[in-house]
Amino acid sequence: MYSRASGYQHLWRKQPVLNKIYIQYSDKVTYVIDDFQQSPHNWQFSTVRGLVYDDGTLPAWPQESGLSSLDTHSPHETWGLLLEWDDIGDKLVYTPSVPVNAGSFSAISFRVAQKVGSSKNTPGQIQDFTLH
Secondary structure, three states: OEEOOOEEOOOOOOOOOOOOOOOOOOOOOOOOOOOOOOOOOOOOOOOOOEEEEOOOOOOOOOEEEEHHHHOOOOOOOOEEEEOOOOOOOOOOEEEEOOOOOHHHOOOOOOOOOOOOOOOOOOOOOOOOOOOO
16 A cells, blocks of 8 residues: 555555456557646646637536545546536537547547545436537
8 A cells, every 4th residue: 555645555454355456458559638647737738739628518617637636535646637517518528639530449448437425426326428
């Protein structure tokens, strides 16, 4: 276990812990829209350059930063985007500066998760998330 405050700590436990391992595959040919790693962090700038906007539809401005600072329950040491929506018309649009024909891709992959303990995203409620 790693703790930023105290450094590395031992990994041994007296009781067995059940773990699941999920293997991810990354093709050599990829097209990344946004990896959220530019500095300074700004949700309106993407990795591929181009437009990122919400047309004023989101109830709050998205936040881009380290995942552990966006969600204290996140175990990830990477960057991401935190946003909320409360209406079917809410949107976040990425328009790359050079058009991309995604129809030739064998797969499109992205990660979406609920923020733990958020009153804005109650578990068990119907979610509306669409990729166009």
